[in-house]
Amino acid sequence: MPLPCQPFFFHSSSLSPSPSHIHPSPPMSPPWWRCSSFLLHFLFLLHHTDSSLPQCCGSIQIPFPFYLNATSTLSDAFSLSCINSSSLFLTIASQTYRILHFFPDGVLVDFPNTTLCRHYNDLRSFAFSGNQYFAISTDNVLDLYDCEDSSLCKPDCERTSLMPGCDGRAAGYPSCCYPLSDHSSWRPGDSLTAFSQYGCRGFSSWVVLPRSRIGKRGIKLEWAVPTNSTHAACAANANVVNATSVASGIRCQCRDGYSGDGFPIGVGCLKSCIKDGKEVDGNECFRNKHGRKKAIILAGVLTSTVCVASLLTALFLLKRSIRSEKLMICEQNNINISRAQQKSSRLFTYHELEEATKGFSDGQKIVDSCSCSATSTLYAGVLMGGSRVVVQRVENENESESESESEMESVLLRLETLSAVSHRNMAGVVGWSIDSESGLVHVVYEYPENGTLRDQLRRARDENVGFEWYRRLKIAAETACILAFLHHEISPPIFHHDLQSGCIFLDVDFSVKLGGFELHERCRRRNDVYGLGLVLLEMVTGNMMSRSDLQRIKKGKVEEMVDPSLYYHEQPAYWREQIEIVADLATRCLLFGGDGKLGMVDVARELIHIAKEPPRPPAAATALEETFSNSSLLQMISMSPDSSIYVPYK
Structure with a gap:
């Protein structure tokens, strides 16, 4: 299920x-x-x-013992990488394999370093021989070519057709077929290079899918847990199964009437049965489909009773604190x-x-x-x-x-x-x-590998460590995007309420990792758009915003407040334009963010547009500078009292 x-x-x-x-x-x-x-x-x-619940890579469910990231106490051998939420990769001995399908006892992987539609592979280039966790499964069926010894070919497996197109051969049937379950010319644990001694130069591999006679291309690798591992123990109602190809390896298999992975550190074994033609487990086995309505009503009554009893108990304990x-x-x-x-x-x-x-x-x-x-x-x-x-x-x-x-x-x-x-x-x-x-x-x-945004700005200012504008702009766009996601894609929406440069963590590639959320309810007052405006100005100036910066913004003298480490006057014209536009956006965040007139989606969209906008000819810089200096926005700021924009004291 x-x-x-x-x-x-x-x-x-x-x-x-x-x-x-x-x-x-x-x-x-x-x-x-x-x-x-x-x-x-x-x-x-x-x-x-x-x-x-299994972990997922997009819509792909990841069964035990495989896992993503560092979320398991199992060996790193079962760690997977998820790329673009659509592809899973397994790394074995520094070689990476794309996973095509999960089996209870193994995984089907693609041939490494090949295009999606390449059907034959050089035997010498596929030297995988297995380790204590993985080995080539005996379920694989090979199509060998250019073999000097035709005795390898087994006629009894040619009745299995292959999927058309990239999953198999358009012709439908293999030429020289050899099932690894035959064991006459290949033994479990061997490498496929063993067929080189018969003069074979290339091969294709497929596995017959369960309850089907259709073969899917790829190489099935059997997995197992070493018998000397601390995890080589099975849950209740599970039996130990010795691996076929992995030497001294075991798996756990639930007994008849139970389903699951069989391992105590996994889901174990749950009671199962066939219900309406499907295998189900747990309470589903005991549910009377004709009395479903009664069961629902009873469950509702019991749930309400438990909730009321729990509430009364909690109130009683509150008084006795x-x-x-x-x-x-x-x-x-x-x-x-x-x-x-x-x-x-x-x-x-x-x-x-x-x-x-x-x-x-x-x-x-x-x-x-x-x-x-x-x-x-x-x-x-x-x-x-x-x-x-x-x-x-x-x-x-x-x-x-x-x-x-x-x-x-x-x-x-x-x-x-x-x-x-x-x-x-x-x-x-x-x-x-x-x-x-x-x-x-x-x-x-x-x-975070690269500390916080505040760390990087301080180092650029005090230690003359390079922190280029394009990198700052990327950080600004990513910060706005995650905030827009939290505001509009989560229900109920999540607000940071304490956004500042010290809460923007920077990973090894300077990608944003947002943390430091305000946790106390009554302190959740600061508007995120307003907070991002302060952060944007800090990126431009290299310092937390001061009242002198506000005066420069009012007068349109952006170049006087730009972080000296950016070498504003030495930058290409399009970078200077970007800096000025971001400063303009920051002032709009401060003016209109607090009252909701400017949303985070608008800010994110504008920052992405700025970051992706191609360079302009130098002449455009002068025109933009004039537009920026005389903009109605800056005139509005210059006519507004200082109190219209709150500036934290340093």
Whole structure:
């Protein structure tokens, strides 16, 4: 039965800390919070990371044991790469293979370094011989050519037709057919180069699809887990199956009446049956299709009863809250609830993050954000294993206990909402640490290879390190695009509310990874379009916006405020045009972003247009400069009081 795809949020191979690694956390929490946070955590895991949900590359479901990114404790041998949400690739011994099809015991891969419609391959160029995880499957059927020994050809496999076009041969039937299951001239574990000794120079390969006599081109690789691996154990109701081609390798197979992958770190084995001609598992086997309406009504009544009982219990516990007990989302509960969450997220202790950030020292500080009665700060840190991270420390300064408890629940719901978003420009979250007593919330992000936008601007200004305009413009466009996505493609929309250059992380290729979202509800006031306007001006000037910059903008003297490291007057005319247009866009964000007259989609569209616009002849620069200097927008700014645009003091 096909399963929906698992949504992504956390991207860390680290497991939740084991009991031996848990240090006592200094803050304390009442018992109501321990229960309610457990319930929230349970609902979050149940809704978002069911361990039975496969990962996906676009619409392609990825079965166990394969995985994307660093979200599994299994060997790197099963790690896949997803390209453009449409193609999956497996790397074995530095050679990359495109995956065409998944089987329960293997994968069908394309011939490496070939065009899509090439049917024959040189035997000498395909030297794959397997390892402890993969080997050439005996299910492959070969079409050999230019062989000196015709005894290789087996007539009993020629009745299998091939798919036409790129998947097979237009002729429909092979010429010299040899099934690897024959074993007379090839043994499991061998390389296909074994056929070279018979004078064969080339081959084509295909596999007969299940319940079909049609062959699909490609090479099937059998997978297995080494018997000496810590994962070479099967779940309940599963049997160990020895691999055919992978030496000393095993797989797990669910017994009759059960379905699943058979591994305890996967979905295990679920009770199955045939229902309406389809194999189903779990409660579907016991559902009476004639009493479906009654079952639905009963389920509704039971659900309502459970919800009311849970609410009454929570209210009772709220009244009995004791501030001397510390918050601990029980690790054992995490393990029992969802193995998938255990593999993908990590619950940190306070001491782990304190050590990683050197006691949250000022030297590790990346950016401050003080708003209303909460303070959010980003710190650089190094975990025990050497992994670099960014820790967002959010402090709640409410004196009222009831307000503090309500705010903490709001923060958890905000984290849950953010956790459901999967986008290449969202910062990868490794895990979190929450404590209700002290009002501390820590969100742990993957460390950006190139730091933050603020870091790069500072280095360009103070250390004369090159940070070219085209790169700044690309960062601006990507930032606007991810914000537009969050505003208009997510329901309900997600707003950052604290956008600044220190929250824009930069990956190894300077691609944007947005983090540092405002978590406290009452502090979510700053408009994202307005915040992006400040960031755009910071990209142009190299500094956080000041009132002197505002005066220059009013007078149309953009060149006087451009970051000196950009060497404005030495740049090509079209770059100078782009800088001026972005400065103009930034002022519009400041003027019209706060009241909603300018939306993030409009800003993103304009930045993309600027970035993709081809260079213009030098004459256009003068005309644009005159237009910019005399624009009605700048006249509007010059006639407006300073208070119409809020400028933070340095």
